[in-house]
Amino acid sequence: MYLTLKELRHDKLKFSALGLIIFLIVFLVLFITGLANGLANDSGSAIKETPAKTFILQKGSQARLNRSNLTEQDWQKFHSQYHNDAAKLSVAQMTIQKANNADKKTDITYFILDRSSFLAPTALKSQTDNHVYVSRKLEAEGYKKDDIFKDSSSGNTFKIAGFVNNESYSHAPVIYLNTHQAQNILPTSKQFNAIALKQKLAKNSKYQVISQQTLINNIPGYSTEQSSLYLMIGFLYLISLFVLAVFFYIINLQKISDFGTLKALGTKTSYLVQHVLTEMGLLSGIAILISFGITYLIKIKMPASMPFSLTLPTLLATGLLFLFIALLSALLSLIKVLKIDPINAIGGNN
Amino acid sequence: MSVLELQNIIKNYPDGQNVNEVLKNVSFHVEQGEFAAIIGPSGAGKSTLLTIMGALLSPSSGTVLLNNQDISHLSKKKQTEIRLNQIGFIFQNSDLIPYLKITEQLQFIQKISAKEPLNAKKLLQQLGLDHRLNSYPNALSGGEKQRVAIARAFINQPDLILADEPTASLDSKRGREVVKIIQKNVHQQNKAAVMVTHDERVLDLVDTIWQIEDGKLKKIKNH
Ligand SMILES: Nc1ncnc2c1ncn2[C@@H]1O[C@H](COP(=O)(O)OP(=O)(O)OP(=O)(O)O)[C@@H](O)[C@H]1O
Ligand SMILES: [Mg+2]
Numbered sequence: 001m002y003l004t005l006k007e008l009r010h011d012k013l014k015f016s017a018l019g020l021i022i023f024l025i026v027f028l029v030l031f032i033t034g035l036a037n038g039l040a041n042d043s044g045s046a047i048k049e050t051p052a053k054t055f056i057l058q059k060g061s062q063a064r065l066n067r068s069n070l071t072e073q074d075w076q077k078f079h080s081q082y083h084n085d086a087a088k089l090s091v092a093q094m095t096i097q098k099a100n101n102a103d104k105k106t107d108i109t110y111f112i113l114d115r116s117s118f119l120a121p122t123a124l125k126s127q128t129d130n131h132v133y134v135s136r137k138l139e140a141e142g143y144k145k146d147d148i149f150k151d152s153s154s155g156n157t158f159k160i161a162g163f164v165n166n167e168s169y170s171h172a173p174v175i176y177l178n179t180h181q182a183q184n185i186l187p188t189s190k191q192f193n194a195i196a197l198k199q200k201l202a203k204n205s206k207y208q209v210i211s212q213q214t215l216i217n218n219i220p221g222y223s224t225e226q227s228s229l230y231l232m233i234g235f236l237y238l239i240s241l242f243v244l245a246v247f248f249y250i251i252n253l254q255k256i257s258d259f260g261t262l263k264a265l266g267t268k269t270s271y272l273v274q275h276v277l278t279e280m281g282l283l284s285g286i287a288i289l290i291s292f293g294i295t296y297l298i299k300i301k302m303p304a305s306m307p308f309s310l311t312l313p314t315l316l317a318t319g320l321l322f323l324f325i326a327l328l329s330a331l332l333s334l335i336k337v338l339k340i341d342p343i344n345a346i347g348g349n350n
Numbered sequence: 351m352s353v354l355e356l357q358n359i360i361k362n363y364p365d366g367q368n369v370n371e372v373l374k375n376v377s378f379h380v381e382q383g384e385f386a387a388i389i390g391p392s393g394a395g396k397s398t399l400l401t402i403m404g405a406l407l408s409p410s411s412g413t414v415l416l417n418n419q420d421i422s423h424l425s426k427k428k429q430t431e432i433r434l435n436q437i438g439f440i441f442q443n444s445d446l447i448p449y450l451k452i453t454e455q456l457q458f459i460q461k462i463s464a465k466e467p468l469n470a471k472k473l474l475q476q477l478g479l480d481h482r483l484n485s486y487p488n489a490l491s492g493g494e495k496q497r498v499a500i501a502r503a504f505i506n507q508p509d510l511i512l513a514d515e516p517t518a519s520l521d522s523k524r525g526r527e528v529v530k531i532i533q534k535n536v537h538q539q540n541k542a543a544v545m546v547t548h549d550e551r552v553l554d555l556v557d558t559i560w561q562i563e564d565g566k567l568k569k570i571k572n573h
Contacts (some may be wrong), residue, residue, distance in 0.1 A: 010449035264433020
């Protein structure tokens, strides 16, 4: 620690530059992670935030809600067994417009549920007539409470009774309808897409039984977005491991003769290892904390239309993982330090 | 009693197919309060001999007794410990740590050692470095750096001081001053010191002179 602090004090510029590089990388990782999470929420939060663990779909529907059709008979089977732990769900991706403005249309997703089912947000229990609850995301499109909007294809109008959280499905804000309200919009309202269950269920030979996550993974666009973003994040970690290792290595290389002298004077190798690790750890730690701060500012300032989400656990986990990567890089760069022969200090060889 | 005694030291370096026999059956000793010099042509093995004395290198055969303890074949870890606590080094280029201020150069040694600390500032003042205590090494002249290196060698109160051409990078006047300082401290503190040198003009300051040639060491000036 003694050497570390003295060295950081003396070579402020060099270490600030290194800290800046670490900061930039961590910030990029955090930013992309936030974007990936944001997009994931934007794609599947309406499903993710329900307590449903299992979804029952028609056999052969390839885990896609819009390819699945279930009937009243199917419902009876599950309802009689699971009672209120089962719920009907229909999803329809449609377009709405402001009642007095035909030019501005917005893509939305209708979630059609029984008003009393466990899938319904609490506010929905009081949803009557043509009053509907909608995702807060619609606010960004200029909709306010008590606004009236028109379903573009059927021409039915609804009044916004209130906003629920940022639920969205396949990047479109969700509008909750009860079965009764949906009748005029969807002609085949006797049928529905899926049955949600609170329980975990493994298999049923007559239906396709999938977990919540599988359903989300199969929302159009979800997997491609997520896998490409996570590929980027993965590569960023890998790149930072090597970039930092090289930087640390070069910095240690400059100090080889000092390390030789220190060893000749009787400094234990373990002390030097500790010195290098503390130095890099301290530097990375500070850089990570600063990028936490900047990311937080960005999160606040980010417009609602841009999906960005970073929870505290994700933030901390990313920071820890990065600290680990930095220390691993420092360890790689230490190979040279371990090999230095103190003998070089004698004879004026350095 | 000798502080350091070398008995029948042989050191070989592999040299392609052959072996390069640098030290051929060398014996040596230095007592408390004695300042010894080793001279000899370039490539004769002076530095090699000094690294063996300083527990930096193990001889091919022979015994190295430091305070009657054989240090010739210790583990690296034990060697490091011996260097820290029993030996003080003065290197040719002074080799100060660039990011430590002058007082900190000494403080650091005291930090990593368990020995009773001396007053570092006082020691530096005695060497005429009062005005340099808070400078970094790059602000010092060659002679000043070498004086700091001397202070660093003495700060941990080692029994043995080893210096490899401490005057090589200094002009003759400064070089002589530096050797005088070493001499004074060795005598005052009753230490044993070995200095390798090319500079014949400082030899009047040492107590004993040894010459190395063709791998053989012989004493050419007695106390
Ligand atoms: N690590 C090594 N491997 C092989 N040979 C070595 C090694 N170190 C020294 N030698 C050889 O040992 C001999 C003595 O080297 P040494 O450095 O001890 O000489 P020196 O007397 O200190 O010379 P100088 O006055 O030039 O410093 C030289 O021939 C040198 O080539
Ligand atoms: Mg030499």
